[in-house]
Amino acid sequence: xxxxxxxxxxxxDKEILRGINLEVKAGEVHAIMGPNGSGKSTLSSVLAGREDxxxxxxxxxxxGKDLLELSAEDRAREGLFLAFQYPVEIxxxxxxxxxxxxxxxxxxxxxxxxxxxKDFLALVKDKSKLVELDSKLASRSVNEGFSGGEKKRNExxxxxxxxxxxxxxxxxxxxxxxxxxxxxxTGVNKLKSKENxxxxxxxxxxxxxxxxxxxxxxxxxxRIVKSGGKELALELEAKGYDEIKKEFEIAD
Amino acid sequence: MANEILEEHIxxxxxxxxxxxxxxxEAPKGLxxxxxxxxxxxxxxxxxxxxFRLKAFRNWQNMVEPEWAHVSYTKxxxxxxxxxxxxxxxKELASLDEVDPELLKTFxxxxxxxxxxxxxxxxxxNIAVDVVFDSVSVKTTFKETxxxxxxxxxxxxxxxxxxxxxxxxxxxxxxxxxxxxxxALNSAVFTDGSFCYIPKGVRSPMELSTYFxxxxxxxxxxxxxxxxxxxxxxxxYLEGCTAPQxxxxxxxxxxxxxxxxxxxxxxxxxVQNWYPGDKEGKGGIFNFVTKRGICLEDNSKISxxxxxxxxxxxxxxxxxxxxxxxxxxxxxxVAVTNNYQQADTGTKMIHIGKNTRxxxxxxxxxxxxxxxxxxxLVQIKKGASNARNFSQCDSLLMGDKCGAxxxxxxxxxxxxxxxxxxxxxxxxxxxxxxxxxQRGIDNExxxxxxxxxxxxxxxxxxxMEFAVEAQKLLAISLEGSVG
Ligand SMILES: Nc1ncnc2c1ncn2[C@@H]1O[C@H](COP(=O)(O)OP(=O)(O)OP(=O)(O)O)[C@@H](O)[C@H]1O
Ligand SMILES: [Mg+2]
Numbered sequence: 001x002x003x004x005x006x007x008x009x010x011x012x013d014k015e016i017l018r019g020i021n022l023e024v025k026a027g028e029v030h031a032i033m034g035p036n037g038s039g040k041s042t043l044s045s046v047l048a049g050r051e052d053x054x055x056x057x058x059x060x061x062x063x064g065k066d067l068l069e070l071s072a073e074d075r076a077r078e079g080l081f082l083a084f085q086y087p088v089e090i091x092x093x094x095x096x097x098x099x100x101x102x103x104x105x106x107x108x109x110x111x112x113x114x115x116x117x118k119d120f121l122a123l124v125k126d127k128s129k130l131v132e133l134d135s136k137l138a139s140r141s142v143n144e145g146f147s148g149g150e151k152k153r154n155e156x157x158x159x160x161x162x163x164x165x166x167x168x169x170x171x172x173x174x175x176x177x178x179x180x181x182x183x184x185x186t187g188v189n190k191l192k193s194k195e196n197x198x199x200x201x202x203x204x205x206x207x208x209x210x211x212x213x214x215x216x217x218x219x220x221x222x223r224i225v226k227s228g229g230k231e232l233a234l235e236l237e238a239k240g241y242d243e244i245k246k247e248f249e250i251a252d
Numbered sequence: 253m254a255n256e257i258l259e260e261h262i263x264x265x266x267x268x269x270x271x272x273x274x275x276x277x278e279a280p281k282g283l284x285x286x287x288x289x290x291x292x293x294x295x296x297x298x299x300x301x302x303x304f305r306l307k308a309f310r311n312w313q314n315m316v317e318p319e320w321a322h323v324s325y326t327k328x329x330x331x332x333x334x335x336x337x338x339x340x341x342x343k344e345l346a347s348l349d350e351v352d353p354e355l356l357k358t359f360x361x362x363x364x365x366x367x368x369x370x371x372x373x374x375x376x377x378n379i380a381v382d383v384v385f386d387s388v389s390v391k392t393t394f395k396e397t398x399x400x401x402x403x404x405x406x407x408x409x410x411x412x413x414x415x416x417x418x419x420x421x422x423x424x425x426x427x428x429x430x431x432x433x434x435x436a437l438n439s440a441v442f443t444d445g446s447f448c449y450i451p452k453g454v455r456s457p458m459e460l461s462t463y464f465x466x467x468x469x470x471x472x473x474x475x476x477x478x479x480x481x482x483x484x485x486x487x488x489y490l491e492g493c494t495a496p497q498x499x500x501x502x503x504x505x506x507x508x509x510x511x512x513x514x515x516x517x518x519x520x521x522x523v524q525n526w527y528p529g530d531k532e533g534k535g536g537i538f539n540f541v542t543k544r545g546i547c548l549e550d551n552s553k554i555s556x557x558x559x560x561x562x563x564x565x566x567x568x569x570x571x572x573x574x575x576x577x578x579x580x581x582x583x584x585x586v587a588v589t590n591n592y593q594q595a596d597t598g599t600k601m602i603h604i605g606k607n608t609r610x611x612x613x614x615x616x617x618x619x620x621x622x623x624x625x626x627x628x629l630v631q632i633k634k635g636a637s638n639a640r641n642f643s644q645c646d647s648l649l650m651g652d653k654c655g656a657x658x659x660x661x662x663x664x665x666x667x668x669x670x671x672x673x674x675x676x677x678x679x680x681x682x683x684x685x686x687x688x689x690q691r692g693i694d695n696e697x698x699x700x701x702x703x704x705x706x707x708x709x710x711x712x713x714x715x716m717e718f719a720v721e722a723q724k725l726l727a728i729s730l731e732g733s734v735g
Contacts (some may be wrong), residue, residue: 056262072689073694090702093704098688101697109692
């Protein structure tokens with residue numbers, strides 16, 4: 001699915017990603033954990049094609065394509081989806097209109113015709129049920145005036161609508177109440193298949209009880225310093241980052 | 253009788269050494285009383301009309317071009333303009349086949365169909381259209397259908413001939429010929445325009461529309477529109493316009509007047525798409541327009557909706573004088589400037605009657621090196637008890653080389669008034685753009701989406717046919733302005 005090799009990225013003259021290596025295969029779920037400011041969101045932004053960051057070294061292959069060569073919109077069209085840590089409000093643009101535009105742009109990229117309005121609305125109905133999204137939210141402006149939790153749920157709704165190959169969920173669990181967490185996690189699980197993959201960025205083991213990862217990686221100061229199975233998350237939950245910080249402070 | 257007087261005038265003109273062939277379709281360049289007489293004679297006008305023009309002209313000569321607007325441009329040389337230019341072939345065209353295909357194409361783009369065939373073949377096209385091509389009205393469709401309801405919808409020239417009592421009564425009521433420099437100029441030299449009268453108790457069964465086009469080079473366009481809604485009448489009126497691309501600046505100085513009687517309502521929508529000049533700011537239309545309505549009597553309503561994307565320089569303040577008690581004035585505006593365009597636009601709401609209400613929603617979008625100003629006046633006169641105004645002026649900046657300015661003026665002479673003003677300035681967010689791109693939407697489409705969302709409150713006020721086109725226009729006008 002995606003293969004990241006020695007990825008370095010900086011903003012201005014500040015290097016944030018300092019040699020990331022990560023291999024995600026179809027059907028897998030990877031969790032990335034790490035202290036605040038370690039570069040988790042930066043990694044997802046760089047993969048999604050945000051231009052504020054300069055990739056100074058490394059390569060990323062996404063389903064056989066050189067990801068870094070693609071524009072942000074083409075990465076999305078190739079099936080890369082990012083559930084934002086801070087979803088953006090777009091006043092005056094209804095969720096429905098936004099998603100229809102997105103969906104049809106992606107379809108056009110693959111040489112498919114626009115989805116007929118009827119099918120689209122059926123899809124909306126189906127997918128909003130999946131994440132138990134209030135139908136009123138679907139017709140409201142994109143994220144405008146949504147509560148924190150509603151925004152996160154809306155991200156997963158969009159993911160369900162666009163059916164990406166690789167979804168990166170950047171702290172989708174933060175700000176969700178217990179029930180919403182379960183609903184969102186169930187939604188993600190239902191969307192899981194052998195053909196797609198998920199990268200879950202989180203601070204909490206709790207989410208990983210619902211979305212069980214195949215691999216857990218710890219990101220620290222722009223590097224993946226430790227990888228393991230799901231037990232690594234439990235270990236972290238118990239001990240915190242102290243040990244890791246001590247161990248890798250020197251290498252800084 | 254009238255013809256004799258006219259003949260006499262023409263002859264008199266000749267005496268004054270006016271050498272132009274009277275049969276010519278174009279007046280010579282320049283402006284003087286002879287030119288005005290020429291225009292009036294060309295149009296076969298009655299004496300009172302010529303008098304109106306001459307009076308306006310004499311006033312204009314003593315006026316100075318206004319300089320208070322936040323725009324800068326080389327003032328037009330008023331002696332270097334052709335003030336009358338009839339399209340060839342002149343006069344009414346017998347069929348649509350004779351209309352410039354370019355014009356028809358633009359129509360199609362505007363989503364307006366003037367093809368009466370459509371109606372005959374059962375395809376409902378619910379707009380009646382008057383076309384003002386350079387200076388002469390080309391065609392008014394659906395005249396008969398409208399006539400059945402007693403609605404008069406014709407070119408201004410026809411109205412002068414066929415309904416002189418109405419023209420005489422209402423012309424200059426909202427915009428006196430001495431109102432301002434450009435209105436005075438227009439009053440002196442206007443060549444055509446649209447006239448519309450909705451009689452008592454009639455709701456127009458269709459949208460009425462005028463489409464303006466400047467075609468010939470070196471000409472100015474000075475059209476006049478007069479809309480009267482009698483008691484309990486209603487009409488929705490659309491105005492569209494385009495001009496070909498030319499290196500020179502062309503002057504457009506129009507006057508639009510709306511008069512509403514008791515319980516009447518006029519909704520006036522414009523999509524202004526005059527040629528804005530090229531990317532370097534060369535050429536483009538100088539759009540100096542006076543639009544004003546009077547809610548003459550109680551419970552009447554005038555609503556202006558405009559989407560301004562064109563013109564090199566725009567100077568335009570569609571206003572409402574709220575004279576009747578309980579009358580309502582509205583102004584919904586989207587003004588887009590890109591490259592080197594300059595716009596100074598807004599409204600005046602003059603509250604005179606009791607319980608009068610006005611709403612102003614202005615959305616400015618500036619991109620490139622452009623300058624976009626909102627200028628608005630809310631005036632509550634003494635005795636206008638319980639007057640209410642709500643104003644919201646938002647500016648959206650794209651890039652950091654453009655400017656957005658807001659000049660709200662508020663004058664309150666009655667203590668019971670409630671006036672609210674809100675203003676915001678925002679930048680089109682990189683975050684918003686990236687969010688759209690991450691969902692597979694490219695830059696241009698994303699800008700279109702965000703901008704249309706930003707303007708939604710205004711676009712929602714446009715009739716369907718116009719709204720779709722306006723959305724596309726917004727996107728086109730801003731093409732290549734970010735990223
Ligand atoms: N646009 C930017 N300008 C300057 N510094 C930035 C920018 N984006 C990220 N950084 C810095 O890069 C570092 C990594 O930030 P990032 O948002 O990737 O962390 P994170 O691991 O997602 O943290 P959190 O757990 O708090 O979400 C931080 O020190 C942050 O301040
Ligand atoms: Mg983060």
